[in-house]
Amino acid sequence: MSRSEDPKLGLIRTLGALTRKVRTLFDARASEYGLTEARARLLLHLTQSCPLTQGELADAMDVEPPTMARLIDGMEAGGLVRREAVPGDRRQRHIVLTEAAQSQAEAVLVLTAQLRTEVLAGISEEELAITHRVVCRMLDNVAKAGRS
Amino acid sequence: MSRSEDPKLGLIRTLGALTRKVRTLFDARASEYGLTEARARLLLHLTQSCPLTQGELADAMDVEPPTMARLIDGMEAGGLVRREAVPGDRRQRHIVLTEAAQSQAEAVLVLTAQLRTEVLAGISEEELAITHRVVCRMLDNVAKAGRS
DNA sequence: CGCGATTCTATAGCCTGCTAATAGTTAGCA
DNA sequence: TGCTAACTATTAGCAGGCTATAGAATCGCG
Numbered sequence: 001m002s003r004s005e006d007p008k009l010g011l012i013r014t015l016g017a018l019t020r021k022v023r024t025l026f027d028a029r030a031s032e033y034g035l036t037e038a039r040a041r042l043l044l045h046l047t048q049s050c051p052l053t054q055g056e057l058a059d060a061m062d063v064e065p066p067t068m069a070r071l072i073d074g075m076e077a078g079g080l081v082r083r084e085a086v087p088g089d090r091r092q093r094h095i096v097l098t099e100a101a102q103s104q105a106e107a108v109l110v111l112t113a114q115l116r117t118e119v120l121a122g123i124s125e126e127e128l129a130i131t132h133r134v135v136c137r138m139l140d141n142v143a144k145a146g147r148s
Numbered sequence: 149m150s151r152s153e154d155p156k157l158g159l160i161r162t163l164g165a166l167t168r169k170v171r172t173l174f175d176a177r178a179s180e181y182g183l184t185e186a187r188a189r190l191l192l193h194l195t196q197s198c199p200l201t202q203g204e205l206a207d208a209m210d211v212e213p214p215t216m217a218r219l220i221d222g223m224e225a226g227g228l229v230r231r232e233a234v235p236g237d238r239r240q241r242h243i244v245l246t247e248a249a250q251s252q253a254e255a256v257l258v259l260t261a262q263l264r265t266e267v268l269a270g271i272s273e274e275e276l277a278i279t280h281r282v283v284c285r286m287l288d289n290v291a292k293a294g295r296s
Numbered sequence: 297c298g299c300g301a302t303t304c305t306a307t308a309g310c311c312t313g314c315t316a317a318t319a320g321t322t323a324g325c326a
Numbered sequence: 327t328g329c330t331a332a333c334t335a336t337t338a339g340c341a342g343g344c345t346a347t348a349g350a351a352t353c354g355c356g
Contacts, residue, residue, distance in 0.1 A: 007276045025293060065334075068335095069337090070336095091320070
């Protein structure tokens with residue numbers, strides 16, 4: 001696949017291909033832990049702040065509540081998280097990591113850092129900063145376009 | 149959601165969010181034509197070079213053959229493409245646009261250009277070029293990491 | 297010529313996005 | 327108090343990624 005096209009025409013498409021391939025690579029490596037990219041991200045998030053409700057997690061990971069619900073379903077079935085009652089509001093559920101998940105966190109962290117290093121190899125700090133700024137700008141633009 | 153994190157930590161994640169949101173926005177706008185982002189891209193590709201086999205299309209759109217097969221299934225059911233026999237090799241199928249699809253091509257082109265303009269608003273040519281280069285580099289890195 | 301290897305498409309099954317619609321709970325106000 | 331509105335999570339259903347596997351057709355070499 002040629003990636004030498006006009007940036008204006010090809011950037012968005014190339015971004016899509018990139019995120020798909022990063023995810024596929026991560027999934028392949030994480031499969032030996034019974035994890036996927038989404039599950040690993042949720043796991044890491046919970047190691048940093050816990051307990052959170054499903055809604056808070058959905059916000060934090062920037063997905064819709066049903067997506068989060070099903071992600072949790074899978075991890076609960078796999079024994080990685082538990083749903084717990086929230087005192088004072090029976091609508092909400094706190095999601096907490098199981099022991100098993102906590103003991104995997106370190107490995108997941110290593111895996112994530114390793115992949116990040118590989119993916120970002122050969123890119124300068126400055127290029128990275130510019131790219132990050134551009135991507136955030138695009139995200140803002142999409143949000144603006146979506147509201148109109 | 150705060151996007152002000154360290155680029156090294158947040159870039160890949162932000163990229164994922166961006167591509168999802170671009171896709172969702174495109175899907176919402178294209179729904180009145182009975183299209184989705186993936187179908188629209190396939191449609192546009194076929195207007196430029198046609199006929200192609202499914203394998204060639206999968207390569208061109210950088211997806212796996214089963215993904216392309218199902219995408220074509222849906223578009224065939226929707227009357228947008230036809231599978232035609234390839235003379236000389238009964239394994240392959242040529243995918244061709246129907247009249248209905250061809251008459252939509254212009255509108256899809258407009259929709260795509262419009263969205264691109266909105267998403268890339270306020271980003272300089274230079275920033276765009278750097279970002280494109282960085283993303284291509286990341287794609288290379290992922291490909292390299294995947295082969296090892 | 298014929299058989300094994302290769303190639304192309306299709307199917308099955310999984311995961312993760314989304315929207316829309318439901319059910320249960322809480323809150324707020326008359 | 328009691329009704330309505332708002333909020334939280336779930337379910338159902340669709341789309342589009344992926345891998346693995348199967349089936350049909352072709353190719354190539356002995």
